[in-house]
Amino acid sequence: MTPSQPHSKHDYEVGQDNIRVLGLDMHKPVFMVSAALVVAFVVGTLMFLDSAGAAFSELRIWITTKFDWLFMISMNIFVLFSLFIACSRLGNVRLGGADAKPRYGYMGWLSMLFAAGVGIGLMFYGVLEPVTHTLHPPLGVDPADQRAAMAAGMSAAILHWGLHAWGVYAVVGLALAFFCFNRGLPLVMRSAFFPLLGNRVRGGFGHVVDVTAVLATVFGLATSLGLGAEQLAGGLKYLFDIEPRSSIKVVLITAIIAIAVASVVAGLDKGVKLLSEINMAMAGLLLLFIIVAGPSIFILKTMLVSVVDYARHLIPLSNWIGREDAAFYHGWSTFYWAWWIAWSPFVGMFIARISYGRTAREFVTWVLLIPTLIGVIWMSTLGGTALHQLIVGGYQGVAEAVPELALFKMLEGLPFTSFVSTGALFLIAIFFVTSADSGSLVVDTITAGGKMDSPAMQRVFWCALVGLVATVLLLGGGINSLQALVISVGLPFCIVLLFMCASLYKGLREELS
Numbered sequence: 001m002t003p004s005q006p007h008s009k010h011d012y013e014v015g016q017d018n019i020r021v022l023g024l025d026m027h028k029p030v031f032m033v034s035a036a037l038v039v040a041f042v043v044g045t046l047m048f049l050d051s052a053g054a055a056f057s058e059l060r061i062w063i064t065t066k067f068d069w070l071f072m073i074s075m076n077i078f079v080l081f082s083l084f085i086a087c088s089r090l091g092n093v094r095l096g097g098a099d100a101k102p103r104y105g106y107m108g109w110l111s112m113l114f115a116a117g118v119g120i121g122l123m124f125y126g127v128l129e130p131v132t133h134t135l136h137p138p139l140g141v142d143p144a145d146q147r148a149a150m151a152a153g154m155s156a157a158i159l160h161w162g163l164h165a166w167g168v169y170a171v172v173g174l175a176l177a178f179f180c181f182n183r184g185l186p187l188v189m190r191s192a193f194f195p196l197l198g199n200r201v202r203g204g205f206g207h208v209v210d211v212t213a214v215l216a217t218v219f220g221l222a223t224s225l226g227l228g229a230e231q232l233a234g235g236l237k238y239l240f241d242i243e244p245r246s247s248i249k250v251v252l253i254t255a256i257i258a259i260a261v262a263s264v265v266a267g268l269d270k271g272v273k274l275l276s277e278i279n280m281a282m283a284g285l286l287l288l289f290i291i292v293a294g295p296s297i298f299i300l301k302t303m304l305v306s307v308v309d310y311a312r313h314l315i316p317l318s319n320w321i322g323r324e325d326a327a328f329y330h331g332w333s334t335f336y337w338a339w340w341i342a343w344s345p346f347v348g349m350f351i352a353r354i355s356y357g358r359t360a361r362e363f364v365t366w367v368l369l370i371p372t373l374i375g376v377i378w379m380s381t382l383g384g385t386a387l388h389q390l391i392v393g394g395y396q397g398v399a400e401a402v403p404e405l406a407l408f409k410m411l412e413g414l415p416f417t418s419f420v421s422t423g424a425l426f427l428i429a430i431f432f433v434t435s436a437d438s439g440s441l442v443v444d445t446i447t448a449g450g451k452m453d454s455p456a457m458q459r460v461f462w463c464a465l466v467g468l469v470a471t472v473l474l475l476g477g478g479i480n481s482l483q484a485l486v487i488s489v490g491l492p493f494c495i496v497l498l499f500m501c502a503s504l505y506k507g508l509r510e511e512l513s
Contacts, residue, residue: 025458027449029207034214034447035465041219041485042469046476056484063491064334071337072320074494079167081501082364085174090508091361095174096181102357104273106366109358111276112438113351114371120224120431122161122378123283123424124231128406129157130383131390131398133328139316140324150387154306155313156328157379160336162310162372164318168340170367171497172348175504177355177363182511186450187353189213189345195506196499209496210446213345216489217446218466220343221439223483225470228432229253231404235425238408239418250471256429257467260436264459272441275434282427286420287381293414294385295392302384306376338490341497349442353452360508386410436466 026032045052064071085091094100102109134153137143141152175192185191190206197205229252233244242248263275291299323329355363389395389410397409411421440463447462448454473481 025448025451025454027210027447030210030214030449031447033207034211034218034443037211037215038218038465038469041215042472045473045481049476049481053481056481056488060335060484060487063488064330064338067491067494068330068334069320070494071334071341071490072318074341074498075164075167075337076318077498077501078171079163079368081505082167082170082174082368085508086361086364086368089512090505091359091364093178093182093360093508093511095177095358095360095363096356100181100357104354107280108273108277109354110366110370111280112273112354113347113367114276114280114374120228120428120435122375123407123428123431124403125157125161126378126382126407127386127398127410128403129160130154130379131386131406133157133332134387135399136328138325138328138332139313146391150391151305151309152313154302154379154383155310156317156332157383158306158310158372158376159314159317160332161375161379163314163368164337165340166368166371168344168497169347169351170364171501171504172344173351173355173367174360174363175352175500175507176349177352177358178360178504178507178511180352180450181356183507187349187452188446188450189349191450192500193503195503195510212489212493213349214443214446216342216486216493217346217439217443218462218469219489220346220486221436221466222469222473223486224435225253225256225432225467226474227483228256228428229470229474232425232429232432234402234404235408235421235428238405239421239425246475249474252429253467253471253474256432256436257463259433260440260467261460261463263433263437264440264463265456272434272437275430275437279427279430279434282423282430286424286427287378289420290381290385290414293416294381295388298388298392299381299384302387303377303380306380306384310376335487338487338494340490341493342486342490344493344497345446346439346442349445350438353441353445382407382410385413389413436463440466 020026104112130153132153133156134150135143137149137152138156139152141148143149172192176187176189179185179191179194180187183191183194185194188206189209190201193201193205193209200206229249230244232252233242233249236242236248237244263272266274317333320329351367355367358366386398386406389397390399393413395413397412398406401409407424408421411417411424414420440459443462443466444454444459445452448458
């Protein structure tokens with residue numbers, strides 16, 4: 001993949017500031033500072049577990065309540081900015097230059113970006129959110145008004161996994177892909193600010209941005225692995241009556257990391273791409289089974305109605321002024337916005353890496369609109385089935401279940417429960433593997449100064465470190481502190497991404513001049 005000739009001269013090259021130590025190819029400040037901070041955080045959290053947990057919880061509440069306006073305004077800007085690029089002449093810019101050819105077909109590309117982005121979240125929340133938000137609807141809707149409550153509830157669930165979530169990924173992914181493939185800059189976060197800062201991105205600002213991106217990715221992945229181990233352990237207890245002891249959770253994390261390491265060593269094409277395609281195939285089969293075996297007419301009707309309801313509720317749910325539902329707005333929406341922003345370096349950079357040869361318009365369409373449509377179909381199928389069981393059949397299993405068992409409780413009402421639930425458990429595990437291996441590739445790229453062919457041992461190091469962080473904090477009870485820290489990262493990154501929009505706009509305009 002050879003990037004086109006940059007329009008403006010720069011002396012900032014891939015791996016220019018790297019050193020080689022023990023066979024590793026490390027960016028001098030970013031690799032060492034990131035690794036040291038990860039270790040320091042883990043040790044500090046375990047030493048002061050109670051006080052750290054309380055402090056981070058208070059920080060999370062303070063950020064999501066005091067800066068709700070900033071998160072909502074910014075997320076709206078990301079969506080509108082992405083759509084503007086797709087609809088304007090800027091959408092004609094091709095990533096890699098006019099003659100660049102895509103490396104991956106549409107399905108392989110979609111499978112990888114979806115598996116890395118929100119795939120595992122939809123497995124966890126695809127049943128939980130539609131039911132929860134219908135029973136406790138946002139926007140002051142009366143829960144007794146069944147139709148209005150379901151419309152608002154489904155719209156809220158789609159909101160959190162639709163345009164806004166993918167809008168922030170689209171901005172980061174497009175910016176990184178453009179400045180890497182069209183300007184010859186390293187595939188690291190700092191490169192996206194070259195039009196604004198020039199070669200100064202090599203300095204302190206660039207180091208801070210890249211280190212923060214590494215920490216957000218490592219801690220975010222560790223949190224997901226820890227919570228994933230809880231969900232998988234709960235599923236094993238539910239299906240096979242295996243007690244969810246700490247040793248079981250450690251074994252689950254170890255197994256996930258072992259498979260992820262093998263995938264990372266195999267490389268992007270033979271590892272991550274293959275697993276992502278397996279994920280999408282299995283998810284598609286699960287979706288088809290539920291549509292056929294479940295309340296088919298109700299599901300199909302819900303899909304159509306949900307699109308209309310989502311469009312109707314989009315502006316009220318995206319508003320931050322005079323909300324009557326502060327608990328929902330802060331506990332769900334603002335929390336999600338901070339989380340997606342914190343995760344944007346990981347998902348955006350991975351999407352950028354696999355998007356060579358696409359036009360900006362193609363990129364926005366497939367990164368923003370297609371996943372949102374898939375989210376509508378997914379929520380309508382899984383959530384719609386659970387709502388049908390609750391509203392029509394009076395089944396309370398999902399409504400009364402702990403979050404990690406919502407999917408399995410919904411599957412209780414369908415044929416072949418044990419077989420399908422076992423398959424769903426396996427699918428959840430593979431989704432976690434794809435998140436771990438794609439995240440490790442991103443961290444490795446950043447800490448290697450943008451190199452996409454660093455030593456395999458370096459990729460193994462970061463993959464193993466993520467697993468170690470998750471294991472230690474899971475056993476020490478520090479997962480909640482880690483989650484709160486990831487949310488906290490979203491605040492400064494929110495400001496950074498707004499400047500990234502300005503930098504990307506300037507770069508795309510120069511490309512067409």
